[in-house]
Amino acid sequence: MQTLPWQNELLDSFTQPEDLLDYLALPSDGLARYEASERFPFRVTRSYASRMEQGNIEDPLLRQVLPLTEEMTYHPDYLADPVGDREAIAAPGVLYKYRGRALLITTGSCAINCRFCFRREFPYHQSQLTKQRENEGLAYIANDSTIREVILSGGDPLVLRDERLNVLLQKIAAIPHVARVRIHTRLPIVLPSRITAKFTQCLTRTQLQIVMVIHANHANEFDDKVRAGLAELRRAGATLLNQSVLLKGVNDRTQTLMELSEALLQAGVLPYYLHLLDKASGTAHFDVPLQEAALLHRALRERLPGYLVPRLVREQAGAPYKIMV
Numbered sequence: 195m196q197t198l199p200w201q202n203e204l205l206d207s208f209t210q211p212e213d214l215l216d217y218l219a220l221p222s223d224g225l226a227r228y229e230a231s232e233r234f235p236f237r238v239t240r241s242y243a244s245r246m247e248q249g250n251i252e253d254p255l256l257r258q259v260l261p262l263t264e265e266m267t268y269h270p271d272y273l274a275d276p277v278g279d280r281e282a283i284a285a286p287g288v289l290y291k292y293r294g295r296a297l298l299i300t301t302g303s304c305a306i307n308c309r310f311c312f313r314r315e316f317p318y319h320q321s322q323l324t325k326q327r328e329n330e331g332l333a334y335i336a337n338d339s340t341i342r343e344v345i346l347s348g349g350d351p352l353v354l355r356d357e358r359l360n361v362l363l364q365k366i367a368a369i370p371h372v373a374r375v376r377i378h379t380r381l382p383i384v385l386p387s388r389i390t391a392k393f394t395q396c397l398t399r400t401q402l403q404i405v406m407v408i409h410a411n412h413a414n415e416f417d418d419k420v421r422a423g424l425a426e427l428r429r430a431g432a433t434l435l436n437q438s439v440l441l442k443g444v445n446d447r448t449q450t451l452m453e454l455s456e457a458l459l460q461a462g463v464l465p466y467y468l469h470l471l472d473k474a475s476g477t478a479h480f481d482v483p484l485q486e487a488a489l490l491h492r493a494l495r496e497r498l499p500g501y502l503v504p505r506l507v508r509e510q511a512g513a514p515y516k517i518m519v
């Protein structure tokens with residue numbers, strides 16, 4: 195199979211913290227980073243790294259990806275599966291938690307590995323929707339006529355090739371009760387070259403309504419290429435929403451969250467959710483306490499038009515919806 199330019203870019207990603215630190219003119223110090231990145235591999239695209247500030251160890255983009263010693267600290271409230279994903283596995287590659295919506299774990303791969311990821315320890319090898327399991331997973335959805343929406347998640351569904359996504363969309367479109375597909379992806383942010391004409395054709399060809407939820411956490415994540423890619427997605431008819439995670443040292447200030455909302459709107463994306471951190475083991479150093487989160491959210495409501503204020507939510511295992519804070 196021919197390797198596409200965006201796939202080459204993926205292959206060219208940073209996979210060693212030392213290399214990224216070198217690139218940013220930062221001293222490559224703590225050996226402890228290796229321990230942390232053995233537990234959850236290190237991976238960052240060059241495109242994303244190019245938006246980090248040289249020489250700044252506190253850069254908000256760097257902080258999202260840099261393994262720290264703190265990850266190795268055990269904390270009893272932080273779990274391997276903080277949101278009850280394993281309980282929600284309904285069929286091969288299918289999570290079913292909320293009425294009317296089924297979520298497909300399309301792949302375990304991502305273009306970057308975010309240190310705060312709640313699926314850091316998800317058993318992808320047993321539970322992702324491989325090509326072989328695709329029909330089994332889709333049969334589950336075809337059998338439940340209450341499912342109106344299929345969510346492509348992972349990992350990141352956009353690391354899959356267009357051919358595979360196309361087939362998946364066609365098979366979903368053939369299920370009469372499914373009206374729309376929602377794609378949760380970080381690639382428009384971390385690998386904008388992924389948004390090719392061939393990909394946007396997949397979106398325009400399908401009868402399904404397409405909603406894309408991108409994951410941006412900071413205004414610095416936007417540059418001209420990111421905005422151009424998002425404009426292409428809108429041209430293809432996709433509704434664009436954003437979800438972020440509230441992260442200590444990344445976006446836990448009113449000003450930063452306001453700038454994020456403004457940057458999103460400028461790129462044609464509306465804020466959807468601002469998630470409290472899911473307490474996955476190794477992520478405690480990112481936690482913003484509930485009280486503080488509520489104050490930040492109130493400050494946003496006082497300063498921004500309603501449509502630029504994301505809903506502050508927390509996911510609770512077993513709850514029938516994401517809990518509004």
Ligand SMILES: *Cc1c(COP(=O)(O)O)cnc(C)c1O
Nearest residue numbers: 289290291292295296297345516
């Ligand atoms: C978050 C999530 C959804 C979507 O929830 P919305 O509130 O509709 O955004 C659906 N299924 C699963 C398993 C989820 O984790």
Ligand code: SF4
Nearest residue numbers: 304307308311349380
């Ligand atoms: S892109 Fe999403 S799934 Fe992948 S590591 Fe980051 S938070 Fe986790």
